[in-house]
Amino acid sequence: MNKHKTKFLLRLEEMIGKGSLFTAEQDMAPHLQDQRGRYKGNACAVVFPSSTEQVAEIVRLCQQEKVSIVPQGGNTSLVGGSVPDESGNSLILSLKRMNHIRSIDADNFTLTAEAGCILQDIQQTAADCDRLFPLSLGAEGSCQIGGNLSSNAGGVQVLRYGNARELVLGLEVVLADGRVWNGLRRLRKDNTGYDLKQLFLGSEGTLGIITAAVLKLYARPREIVTALVAVPSPTAAVRLLARLRAASGESVTSFELICQRGLEFAERHLEGCQLPLDAPSPWYVLVELFGGRADRSLHETLEESFGECLEEGLLSDAVIAGSETQRNKLWRLREGIVEAQKFEGASIKHDVSVPVSEVPAFIEQGAEAVMAMIEGARPVPFGHVGDGNIHFNITQPAGMDSAAFLARWEEVNAGIHDLVVSMGGSISAEHGIGQLKRTENMRFKSEVEIDLMRKMKSALDPTNLLNPGKVI
Template identity: 60%
Template sequence: MDARAPKPPDLDALKQRLVDALGAKAVIDDADGMAPFLEEQRGRYEGAAPFVVRPATTEEVATTVTLCREAGVPIVPQGGNTGLVAGGIPFAEDGAVLLSLGRMNRIRKVDATDYSITVEAGCILSQVQEAAAEAKRLFPLSLGAEGSCQIGGNLSTNAGGVHVLRYGNARDLVLGLEVVLPDGRIWDGLRALRKDNTGYALKHLFVGAEGTLGIITAACLKLFPRPAETEVAFVAVHDPAAAVELLGRARAATGDRVNAFELIPRIGLDFALKHVEGIEDPLTEASEWYVLIELASGRADGSLRESLEEFLAAAIEDGLVSDAALAANERQATAFWAIREGIVEAQKFEGGSIKHDVSVAVSKTPEFIARATALVKEMVPGVRPVPFGHVGDGNIHFNLSQPEDAEREAYLARWKEVNEAVHELVVEMGGSISAEHGIGYLKREENARFKSEVEMDLMRAVKQALDPEGLMNPGKVIKP
């Protein structure tokens, strides 16, 4: 054995120090107990860790980080483990401890007057929404996993969701943060200030950093007035170009009260009708494309419904829209939204799916969909593109279900090849290869390939400045 080789960390000693400091219930080391934390959602990666630590307070997170740093052991922070790029999964080669924030789930403060809420990182997103609603306020971040994802993870990945068009990404909802730094110190930036021009906006370093620069333990978030009136419509359009034009008309006709504007292809609706119980087609005649529109207003006087009816009638007359169903009540509105969520679920039953979470300028989405569809059909004859999602902000989930006669594993083996081709097109069109899911491990190499050297140097410099020992979520976002 080389005497100069670094001595491997004493994991048993570290575990005992953590048990002594945090209590036995904060450390999980049996295979069954650890399994839910190590199982990546899509099943593409196998996680491994010597044990899982579950601190209950910010001080316990700081203690965990300090002890791990002293032992030279990396840490992988994890929220609800709903990520789609393996950003919260530790790998065997990292030798990292997994730190789960699920026990830190207190709503610390709701200030209805200030329109703010302060929550711990382990709060489930729906819990934050409910706490805001109890104060007659709205926390607008909304996505499919809101019943299980945690707000710390949402912020660490700068989550998007269906209401970005009106309220922005997770980053835009943050007033202040509390963060445990890689050296174990606690930065208390939990200020509910709308204006603070005293230097670098440090909170933005940690939003979207995926736990590579520090661990978000709490956040002060913006709240908004609750809508008094909401209208939802399921609309048949001729093509994505008509959808984009309809978006512009909707924003103008309603005084920019469009909450969500989701593109749905017929193939996605067919998948949902086939595989998801309770899904119904809202329209009598099939169309190749649809949009799901949600409008919201602070006035419950029927004017929103009137605006919706008027601009849709004009769009039908001008040939942009062929048919539309307006939700008559909350139950029907929920049924329309179930179609959008059902597309995600239904694709699992159609075999392998090669996925892309990309964005281009809103005006370029029709061109992107057309060019990307032609590209992948040439590469993989018989492939079934399912482009859907947040066309209102240019974020398209360009998912590709396998050809019906294909062998699943052979098809999925082409994931990297197809991703690279689609991502090349996205970048050529001035877009992003990750609109809302983050980089994690899955897109790390692609990110380095497409970002400029200047951008990568700046990212490495920030990482080196805050985490010189490389102990925070190693191997994610930036290759060591």
Template identity: 60%
Template sequence: MPEGSPITERHGRLQEAIANVVGPRHLLTDPADLAPHLTEERGRYRGRTPFLVRPGTPEETAEVVRLCAEARVPMVPQGGNTGLCGGAIPFETGDEVIVALGRLKRIRDLDAENFTITVEAGCILADLQQAAAAANRLFPLSLGAQGSCQIGGNLSTNAGGVQVLRYGNMRDLTLGLEVVLPDGRIWDGLRGLRKDNTGYDFKHLFLGAEGTLGIVTAAVLKLFARPREIVTAFVALPSPEAAVDLLGRARSATGEAVTSFELIPRLGLEMTRRRVEGCSDPLESPSPWYLLIELYGGGETGALGEALESLLSQAFEAALVTDAAIAQNAQQAADFWRLREGLVEAQKHEGGSIKHDVAVPVSKVPAFIAEATAEVQRRIPGVRPVPFGHVGDGNIHFNLSQPDGAERDAFLACSEEINEAVHDIVARFGGSFSAEHGLGRMKVAEAERLKPPIEIEMMRRLKRSFDPHNLMNPGKVVSAGHT
């Protein structure tokens, strides 16, 4: 089990100074208290730390960073620790201090007329959604971990989720940031402006940077009008090609009302029915592929449902759709979503899983799925591919469950070989090997293998210019390289 690190003389002096800033009870050293912060969700990474600090304000955060910088002690910012690439976990060396942002959880302002909300980094995503709803507004980011993930982590990984097609990812939803820089100064960029052409747009440097350039402490985020009508459908279709065709038709027929467009293979549906309580097949006959479609509308109630019915009728005549069910109430819509969301949980009970979070142009999704499936089946006979997810924005979770009866460890030992093969196919299609989970420590080497050398050079130059002593989440996103 992970445990804390022995307190060195250097760390001891730093610990005392930081305790004077945040108070002794907000500085954790007990192994039992540290344990939940030292391992990531899938258990792939287990780190060590001399202590964890929980600042309560941006000013305290800034002073903590200043003291760590002065002592040349590296820091690992941590939010809800729901990431899947090890970006919030310290290394095993035990030298890094964890800076946990959970106490910075205030909603500072909600400007309904400006359609903005200003929140601190430790705010839970679900709490932000509820605050927006109470003001008759919508914050559209929606993730499986929304009950525990924190906004700072969402910003630092440029989180996406199931509504990127309509609203974009966190980069698109952010107007301004407040950031503690590596030297302990605070940059106040909390501007609720849609237009500001006064020079470099610094917020984009920190969005998706995973805490390697500074620590985000607050953000101004966009809000939207709440939909007056939500229509959800579960659709059977013969192929991913039909899904892409139907997407184009749906966007045109509904005036860009398509909010979610989620692809599910038959194998994934069967896994979910078998492994997740309360899940059943909404349609009478099995189909190779399914879509979960959701539309948001602000016009006359009933109009969106009629548009979807007409669309599906035409798609049926064109042999794009073989069956469909439109939710008649909120519970039925929730049941449809349970099938999609339960797929993540179901795979955990099917043995070893080799996962890929990739994106290709939407038009290339069918060809990518076909080529990648053929390649992994050639390399591992009997492997069970489960490609699913956000076909509307080209982000496919190309996950592979071990063959029936296979030995888990032997299957997972093939991960590096399979990852390289899948990512090479993604690259040929002009895609990304990390669509929404970030790089963390898991994908740094893969980034250096696949990204153009000039991009790696620019990333390293940017890192050194902001963080010359390599103290901000070192070893994540990009390696330090030569100084």
């Protein structure tokens, strides 16, 4: 280690105290690789500030010493957004120790949380006050709210409550020059100029470091109705969605599409995954509705709607959960698809969105394109059809070498992304850009968009201090 680097690390340690700085390779290792194992980098250290003031001090020091910063939350990014490059010149700034709920205002339906708070803990804190924080996704037991907001996370309840950026009223952000912007306003109406928080939401730590946020809360549902429905096609699923939204007065919270192959994978490999219907179907939908009264009115609405749709051929069978245990079993089927794919070999993955009306055509044309490229490829499309977000994953052909299959990743991605964009869609619905999609993102953005993005980055981070090599 050179003298300059040693001096820098000593100054860091003086700022935040011993035990808040990792420099040993074995200590840093969990922070240097993404959870999929696709990206692995290096860093000069991992630092764990415990306050906004410490974050600001660290940023100012890094600015002086020209050391880049990679902000990191739960490191659950699926696009390499929280992994440093291989140079070893970056500092990883982990927000995990900034994990306090600063306040909760039940009457105002708001909660103020630091960036390192685990999403599940925020959900529980809201529930303890008879409120709901609706952001919900598979990694909620380990992901942190700062990362959720920086990547504009989605999840299973976007249909009703919106993406992460729509659940925020105010932010506290440390800027690239070490100044702190305190925008922790609890207001739903504030028409006094540019909405600055939107610059940082979804920017993946490239414009500023989110240290706290004012989050929107909602009334807790008094009735939750969950059902698994067998449908003949994605077209029927989209029509069923429209019917249920109208019949329930927009009470549909989740509407998840599941293909037969994905469900077969889950049944084959995972304990507790069993289809609760009498006969298999080419497609399924997991639908969930939230209601404000515990009077079974939504249950009755769902039963009545299913009866009508059965006569019209929009569905062939359905089961409504009769208990919390049964509800959990239905969700286990949906959540098990991702896990089960691992047992079938390598997967080429896509997180894309198209207008809801275009979902059936996208799935059909996407499957045809992939199977034309790779004989025997097994498409496993599933996901949040209620908001047009399809996880279009392709499992390797049976018996094919995994490395040979994964070598086709960029070719397959390009074909699917071309199709998505031709339908007015997005190549990243909820996972962000990170490292994985940076080049592809530039391929589809207009010159005007690219110019505006670069000008924002240059204005807020002129020395490229924050999360370099990500997004743009």
